[in-house]
Amino acid sequence: MRTLVVALTLCLAAAATPALAGEVALTFDDLPTMALSPNTDYAQVTTKDLLAGLKRHHFPAIGFVNEVKLEARDKPDRIALLKAWLDAGMDLGNHTYDHPHFTTDAAAEIAETQKGEMVTRALLAERRRSPHWFRHPFLETGATDAARKTFEDWLTAHGYRVAPVSMENSDWMFAMPYDQAVLKGDTAEAARIQKAYLDFTAQIVPWYIAAAQGVLGREPKFVFLLHATRLNAESLDGLAAILKANDLKPVTLARAMTDPAYAMAEDAVGANGNQWVTRWSMTLNKPMPWATLPKPPADIEAIDDQLEGAVGPPAAPAKPRA
Template sequence: MIARRLLLAAALALGTAAAPAPQIALTFDDLPTHGPLPANTTRTAIAQQIIAALKDAHVRHVWGFVNGRGLEREPDTAGVLEAWRAAGFPLGNHGWSHLGLDQVDAPAFLEEVDRNAPLLSSLMKGQDWRWLRFPYLAEGRDPARQAVRAGLAERGYRIAGVTMSFGDFLWNDAYARCVATGDAAAITRLEESYLAAASETAKSSRQMAVTTLGHDIPHVLLMHLGAFDARMLPRLLAQYRREGVRFVTLEQATRDPFYAADLDPRRDPTPTLEARMAARGTPMMETTRYAPMLSGMCR
């Protein structure tokens, strides 16, 4: 009963006219290659579509997080990184080959980080690039977690944490299959569910912040440089605008005290919003599970 009251209070707090506008910093992972490539498009074309949508919506300084191995495997995707930089968007570190800290030990993980550094340094040309997005958002467990955080601090990195993700990558896989089968009706269902998932997740993330912190925070949204993201981004950004969202940069969002340990990895990591909810024994807002539907589409 108490948990339900807390959720109701959070919902009322978000709905009041006095509540501040929600703030979201968009970030994109897995540059320059993410997911399957549908027919009749290229990685660079996908990047250009996403950049155009961001520019048209006046969303600025959007960080893209790079896995250098993608460029090594597909050299023609250099145009993705060049286009991102030409747009004035910064690039950060996502590990050389997207290995999670749950998969390797601390020295191997830091080696992955270091292997990416020359590529980022050459692309950023003297500008700041020392932000790390943990692959799979996996920050590991002690003692590996503390060893990696200490290593990141020594290298001058900040951590690009995430407080909002609706699993956009799931739609990229399904979309490639539906393009291959020519199933227009299925693609329409993908479009509708993608937007619904984004809206649900925005409400859920904001509600978790209000419930556990007593107020909303600027959120960092995880997205991917995928073909369906490129198709949907203009509509997604328009939907966020209708929902009152104000777009901010990663740097602006992480000025909030919630992200203090991300800016200084020497500090103990901050519990996620989900972990805070679990520690309180408070149920999270119910959201639709789209993964089962998406995994079965256009098979």
């Protein structure tokens, strides 16, 4: 009897103690939206669905804004999309005005950052808050050591903190092919792309966990780079299932940034910046498991390349694109 009581007590104690959960901050770049045809209808549907999905799952998130995307005849409607993020309890950060490459001196990057906070600062001020998080476009942290230092000193002096990236799923590559399928009304193709996207995400999330464990000797709190796209808005349940399967609980960016790994020195400069797991691997001189890196499907990449060529942005770099 006593053995049974002890066994029962141990069972109850085990059930009452939550499993050690991993943590991840969800960050969405290129607000109001990254889209093939960035009209306001698309943006309204995407924003509404994305925020509804995040709220349904009780996931905190932050959106990083490119205020150039507000410049249109319907500017008030576009600003309302940013307000919707704050009304939904999410945070907003600065992703520069026009998403430039950090290939020049710090002065240009500072000007872009100042220009990029005009609307966001006012919206946050209405809530007695101010912009705090900055995400580098293309994860480019500086053209040179000197430019990096000057810019980071400016960020600190102006209340900003850099939002790193330690997990990504090349969502941008799937997003425009998905938009095209939706615009054409080709639901079978949209479903095929969405499945490919979620299959790829299900492979690369555990890859990042294993890579970070190999580099740090433990699992850090992750910061996941995503984009404000219709694909993500319509894939929230699938993404949530993948996070759950990997024992990752969404937390605020501030919470993820309490992980000491983000305080580790790293000095990356140059074009098309690395995500932070690679930066840690360079600082600690530990290898990254590149041989097992999952690759997005070649046909999706081909459609994306074709669409990028058609709409004009620069060719996609091989590294994560913020």
